[in-house]
Amino acid sequence: MTWEPVIGLEIHIHLKTRTKMFCRCEVAYSEPENTRTCPVCLAHPGSLPVPNAKAVEWTIKLGLALGCRIAERAVFHRKNYFYPDNPKGYQISQYDEPLCVDGRLVVPGPDGEPEVGIVRAHLEEDAAKNVHTGSAQGRIAGASATLVDFNRAGTPLVEIVTRPDLRSADDARRFLQLLRQTVVELGISDAEMEKGSLRFDVNVSIRPQGSDELRTRTELKNLNSFAFAAKAIQREVERQTGIYEAGGEVEQETLHFEPGTESAPPLRSKEEAQDYRYFPEPDLVPLQPPAELVERVRAELPELPGARIMRLAAELDPDTATDLVTSGRDALFERVPGDRRAVANVLMNQFAAAGVDAAAVDPEEFGKLIEARSRIPRERLIEALAASGTPGFLADDYLGDGLMADTSELEPIVDRILEANSGQVEAYRGGKEGLLGFFVGQVMRETQGKADPKVVNELLREKLST
């Protein structure tokens, strides 16, 4: 039997507003502990929340980018539970009347353009950070004390929940990459996993291909990169397949991965049915975003990464288009003249490896490098790419200078090489034309990479054909 994975995602992103969700404390990541706090985010008696208007606007922006309907009335709810990182004893979140509902994100891939439904995107506040001391790697087990850093408490957090519309680990990875790129380009979040400003959980189940049932799912938590998520999903799909094929049943459970050690098997836990006693937050009036605000934000939306991927995929292929867009190099790509595939390849390989900021590059000069890439030595090209982001960069500095293109200079060298390798010459003439590269390499070595490969090629072909 063929099994089809059914995957849904729940993503949390920090909004990079200047201040917290319900108070005026600065949003901070690396400040000394408990220095960005006030009576509101420490839950002092009598303090009251006031929603951050920018966070509301940005969530609307994200909702619109995800094709959501923006609710005319959205309600904050209290989610009640006790934990030291939860100072009020409840988290202000949204429940049955979220700000953004019913959207979709098209994720182009090699198998087409699957549409992933967005159930909701809502606004809430992040918890504080518990720091366990006196144990290995700051784990709670064996800790002698737990300290709480409230700097993070109240950071605006958007939760995005997808429908279980993803059908492969790769689709899930592509979705996450595209979503991340979208929020980064909207300017509403850094969405950096290392910083904790983007986190996600994955729900995985499988079913017989062609069926539309939803079987028991497991939840994967603590995945610390998109690539690892794809691996972990793949492994989980295989595990579930094994269980069903052996006649077993998948149990509903949560798999907690160990951050940092991808090979470690995940810790398993049963989902405890916790009652959060949700009820509408009586300290806040419902949000009623004015239509003018929604329309203004809609009008200000830039061309979104998803649309650009689809546009570029038409001239390249979905994967390269995705790579270009999610790496933020597509704007440069579109402005560099020359062979499309060549430009894309150089951008995603040698240029990517050089670690240069694409925004700093002059596309015309860059185009010259691409055009000359087969004529100049590889090292030269890499050197030029590495310098391509510096102000005043000129491709010519790396092209003409020192390159041997003069046939009268190159001819003796070529002759010498052909003489010294008479066996290979004979083989070439006998039909092993692949040996051309060998001769080119010999000439390049002899000239310490300074020969113009184009000229060397021409010379070699000419001489070998006579």
Add this chain to the structure above:
Amino acid sequence: MIDTLRLTAEEAMGLIERGEASAAELHSAYLDAIRERDGELHAYLRTVDEADGAGVPIAFKDVISSRGVETTAGSKILEGYVPVFDSTVATRCREAGLPLIGKTNMDEFAMGSSTENSAYGPTRNPWDPGRVPGGSSGGSAAAVAAGLAPWALGTDTGGSVKQPASLCGIVGLRPTYGTVSRYGIVAFASSLDQVGPMTKTVRDNALLYRIIAGRDPCDTTTVEPPQPVELPEREDLKGIRVGVPKELNEAEGIEPGVKEAADRTIELCRTLGAEVGETTLPRSVEYGLACYYLVAPAEASSNLSRYDGVRYGLRVEGENGVRSMYERTRDAGFGDEPKRRIMLGAYALSAGYYEAYYGQAQKVRTVIAQEHAAAFRSFDVLVSPTSPTVAFRLGEKAENPLAMYLSDVLTIPSNMAGLPGLSIPCGLSEGLPVGFQLIGPQFSENTLFHVGHALERAIGFDVVPGRLQ
């Protein structure tokens, strides 16, 4: 020598304006009175020695935060907690130049109707120390009645300003929900809590309401009252339509003496020129109390979750892990009434019960609001006794929560509708004050002050308890 027993806030302002007394002299006169009489009454939990401001001193119920002054909400769990910030009402009083003279006793977390639920011992009624002052703002009511403060602030959730004002023979206003900021008020039930002035006269009440009312950017549920607060002058009630809701005036448990005093006052309305007619609020009165005891505990169960021993207030170390610390702290820190209401509220919010209890109560609340709105199409104010009884004896209802809850049966319905209510003393029954409740539509405080002031003048009630004269 300043006679704090009789002095109204308005008169005290006059003394300052005319240079006959300084703020410091007034402050120390009240401190002297507190030293003299509060040993018996226990209206105050603590006093402030220095007058910080050039105006008339004011007492705050211990649920109102003021920077640097311990605020316990009458609970052991907040013993030693000193706010680092001012509540908005404290800021407004400070800006108006009113020095804080002290923090008054209250039922723990404002849960109660007698001030016997204070973790720091009960307050006694200045009219009869064997009786309760009402609650939960019993300390503020007793302080004003006994001349230990010219005026005070209380908070009212189900009747906690109106009912103690009634039992202590003073004037108490529960403002329209949303006109006074709750920022810095230790929360009991957020959708019902309102700060209200407790004073000797209706004019004092209007003066204080004028200081504290208004939109606050720190409390998103606040609005600016549509009209400025007017100091009442008129002593007639011509053109005022007074509605007498049958259910509020004939409820089971209203003492005959209370009924008589209220009926006399209704007659007086007619004499002063008002049109008086009967009306009806059947569902509000039948379901109001039940509805309140779902909504208020539900919100309280959540509001009181922050007292967990982690950041401030009491902590009792646990045996092994944070759960045990939570349990021990909350077990030792909360008294019986908060525990009872946390349990009630958590139950009403639990999955599977939410719709039947909290959800249903919210629907009933809408019905109550509609029923009141309908009555206000024909009347400007609705009247009734404030409390079914005069002050009861200490301990009389302490062991019977339901009997205690019924003390608020007449104040709760209009509170559920978010409406303003003013209680004024209207006479004595068995030598104890009877309160008369005036209820108006939203933002009708000016009307309530007008009617209250006219009645006050006509009744001529002596606010100084007989035994203190």
